[in-house]
Amino acid sequence: MSQVFKRGSAAVESNLTPMIDVTFLLIIFFVLVSRIVDIERVDLALPQPEDPASMKVGDEPRAVINIMPGPDGGAEAYRLGTRSYAPDEAGLEAMVGRLAEQYRANPDLHVTLRADHRTEYRAIAPAMQAVSRAASRSGRDDALARLNLAIMRDERGGGGAP
Amino acid sequence: MSHETSGRPPAGGQEIIHHVPRRVKRGRPRPRLSLNATAMIDVVFLLLVYFLVATNFRMGEEVYRLDLPERGAAVEADPFQLDESPLRVRVISTGEQRGTYRLSLEEPFPTPASFDDLFHFLQQRQRTPGSGGGLFTPDHPIIIDPSPQTRWEHAMGAFNAAARARYTNITFSEGGSG
Numbered sequence: 001m002s003q004v005f006k007r008g009s010a011a012v013e014s015n016l017t018p019m020i021d022v023t024f025l026l027i028i029f030f031v032l033v034s035r036i037v038d039i040e041r042v043d044l045a046l047p048q049p050e051d052p053a054s055m056k057v058g059d060e061p062r063a064v065i066n067i068m069p070g071p072d073g074g075a076e077a078y079r080l081g082t083r084s085y086a087p088d089e090a091g092l093e094a095m096v097g098r099l100a101e102q103y104r105a106n107p108d109l110h111v112t113l114r115a116d117h118r119t120e121y122r123a124i125a126p127a128m129q130a131v132s133r134a135a136s137r138s139g140r141d142d143a144l145a146r147l148n149l150a151i152m153r154d155e156r157g158g159g160g161a162p
Numbered sequence: 163m164s165h166e167t168s169g170r171p172p173a174g175g176q177e178i179i180h181h182v183p184r185r186v187k188r189g190r191p192r193p194r195l196s197l198n199a200t201a202m203i204d205v206v207f208l209l210l211v212y213f214l215v216a217t218n219f220r221m222g223e224e225v226y227r228l229d230l231p232e233r234g235a236a237v238e239a240d241p242f243q244l245d246e247s248p249l250r251v252r253v254i255s256t257g258e259q260r261g262t263y264r265l266s267l268e269e270p271f272p273t274p275a276s277f278d279d280l281f282h283f284l285q286q287r288q289r290t291p292g293s294g295g296g297l298f299t300p301d302h303p304i305i306i307d308p309s310p311q312t313r314w315e316h317a318m319g320a321f322n323a324a325a326r327a328r329y330t331n332i333t334f335s336e337g338g339s340g
Contacts, residue, residue, distance in 0.1 A: 118314070
């Protein structure tokens with residue numbers, strides 16, 4: 001018995017190494033995902049229609065065009081991925097060229113269009129036409145101009161942006 | 163090989179340096195190095211919770227599918243296809259608020275007062291396989307025609323009304339009506 005007391009009480013220890021490993025992996029995953037999402041999803045106040053008949057974004061390959069709101073309801077720039085294009089003829093032409101490249105590489109491409117709810121249609125129609133032109137210019141018969149119009153589903157049921 | 167040496171000095175009179183073997187060194191108790199990981203785990207969990215919550219905030223975004231006609235592509239006309247004149251829905255923003263818009267349809271259709279009115283109009287006039295009445299098939303072309311100054315939320319409101327009524331062939335006008 002004396003030998004037992006000499007040893008003292010047994011220390012309960014847990015090996016924290018695997019937990020820390022897993023936690024760090026999760027953090028790296030979330031950091032990367034949020035950075036990718038931030039590149040594509042610029043902070044815009046999207047339209048919030050009542051009772052939307054919209055659907056979730058699918059897993060199909062996609063490109064995202066963000067229409068950066070400018071003064072008086074116009075567009076300050078069109079942003080495709082990380083590149084910004086001026087809202088004039090030259091800028092749109094450059095964006096059509098870049099999109100056509102993506103269509104050539106991926107004819108199943110879906111282009112998501114994100115615009116602020118205050119942006120006027122005169123700034124949005126050119127972006128739609130650019131997608132259509134890019135699909136035609138890609139030279140691939142199977143490339144169709146498939147557009148996804150992004151909205152924000154209001155879970156509270158109405159009362160969106162003023 | 164032995165590390166033991168005899169107590170006598172060697173014949174040359176040189177002093178012998180005694181070597182302490184490693185085995186003897188290993189026997190000594192060494193100071194134990196330990197890292198307190200509690201603070202680190204606290205911070206790591208805080209970061210994890212932050213990213214989980216921040217990711218959840220962005221889950222409400224959804225999309226409408228829209229296939230645009232190809233510009234410049236040759237369209238082969240089907241000689242047996244009846245010419246369906248599209249239903250054109252004009253949308254004009256009259257103010258900067260959510261409810262400040264005006265809708266109109268071509269004659270002889272009534273003017274809808276709201277997006278909900280437009281939805282009911284389109285739903286009632288849809289020809290479904292079971293019912294005999296109805297004016298428009300679900301794939302009847304509907305063109306949302308916003309003016310250049312129409313706010314995007316109002317254009318999308320009209321689009322949503324047609325999508326809610328389960329029409330499948332909805333497009334936007336190219337340049338917007340004047």
